[in-house]
Amino acid sequence: MRNIGFLSFGWWSGAPGSKVRTANDAMVDTIGLAEAAEDAGLDGAWIRVHHFEQCVSSPFPLLAAMAARTSRIELGTGVINMRYENPLYMAEAAATVDLIAGGRLQLGVSRGSPEPAADGPAAFGYPLAWGVTPVEDAASRIEVFREAVDGIGIAKPGPQAHVPEGGLLPIQPHSPGLSDRVWYGAGGIDSARRTGELGMHLMSSTLVLEATGEPLGVVQARQIGEYRAAWREAGHPGNPRVSVSRSIMPIVDDLSNTYFHPYLERDLMGGNRDHIGEIDNTMSTFGKTYVGGLDKLERELREDDAVMAADTLLVTIPNQLGADFNHTTFVALAELRERLTRRIAL
Structure with missing residues (x-):
């Protein structure tokens, strides 16, 4: 692992204790999260994209603002459901953001995940064509998008x-290099292998669409191996990148202890572990929460095969606690990255 960043859903709610109570709070605070991450020494600020929910739904205006207020960290999406997107308009918006960011944009895309709307893409004007699956529909939009950001007519x-x-007329503006920074959110080993064949970087979440009884890290590490082998066999240039997401709660002071100690108690009593469940009509493996001091976190993460195999770790954060609180978490995560890197070097 070389890079560590945060992944925020950008939730807002009026729940007791929430520091992010309105949509305005969420947008402004997400910009603040990016600034806090850069100040703390993290490598990336990534946002989830969901529709018809009280969270980030339109990423490019927000990413442009994050880009204007930072200078170093990567800015990413994890992930954009391509079934909602006009790929050419998205190519224009993405290139605009990347030019503002100076080539720091990392775009995660996929076919999406279960959502509140019965058929959200149809409501956006993109009904599924007869005989076409959601995966096929997303794949065709991704293909057009990649060609557009590559500058093809x-x-x-x-x-x-x-x-x-x-x-033929290409999409403008064009941001050179952006086409090499497209990631795919793969849930299973077949989609991971296909991602490698297509030459996209791999994103793997806190769950996988497999249920072998093995720990999440073991299943994901096998997917990562298949992905990298497929990339090599396809003859793609450069080095394929892999990110995995984890829920990590560092306890480093009295306030973080107040918020996270109940999770630590559950962990110490054996109630916090990977588990099997169903999502999207598929039996899946869901990851546990890592919680505790830095020594404990380092020890446990070194035993997570996928974390140690990936080059990027994205930490899902409690964004409703606000940027000021999360800055403390970011400082701890930056130290955790250094610990894990030194351990690898040894």
């Missing part, structure tokens, strides 16, 4: 267009 020119004869 898309549209037939009109009589006033200034392009070489027989050429």
Whole structure:
């Protein structure tokens, strides 16, 4: 593991104790989270994208604001449900953000996950065509998006267009290198292998769509191995990147102890472990929460095969506690990254 960043859902609610009570609070505080992460020495600020819920849904305006207020950290999405997207308009928006960010945008995409709407993409004007599966629909949109951000000609020119004869008009603006920073959120070993074949980076979440009885880290590490093998076999240049997400709650002071001690008690009593459940009609493995002091966290994360196999660890955070509280968490996570890196070097 070389990089560590946060992953925020951008929730807001009026629940007792919430510091993020309105949509305005959520947008402003997410920008503050990016600033806090950069100040604390983290490597990335990533946001989840969900529709029809009280959380971040339109990432590009927010990412542009985060880019304008930071200078070093990666800015990413984990993940955009492509079934909601016009891939050409998204290519314009993504390139705009990447140019503002100076090439720091990392775009995670996928077919999406279960959501409140019965058919959200249809409500957005993208009903599923007859005989086409959601995976196939998302894949076709991703293909068009990748071509667009790669600068490939898309549209037939009109009589006033200034392009070489027989050429097609590309999407503008174009941000060189963005096409090499597209990730896919894979849930199973087949989709991980396909991601490698297509030359996209791999994102793996706090759950996988497999239920072998093995720990999450073991199942994910096997997926990572298959992904990297597929990348090599396809002959793609460069190094494939892999991120895994984990719920990590460092206890480093009285306030973090107040918030997280109940989770630690449950952990010490054996009630915090990976478990098997069902999501999207598929039996899946869900990851546990890592909680405690840095010594305990380091020891347990070194035993997580997927964390140690990945180059990027994304930590899901309690964003409703606000940027000021999470800054303390970010400082602890930066130290945890250094501990794990030194241990690997030894």
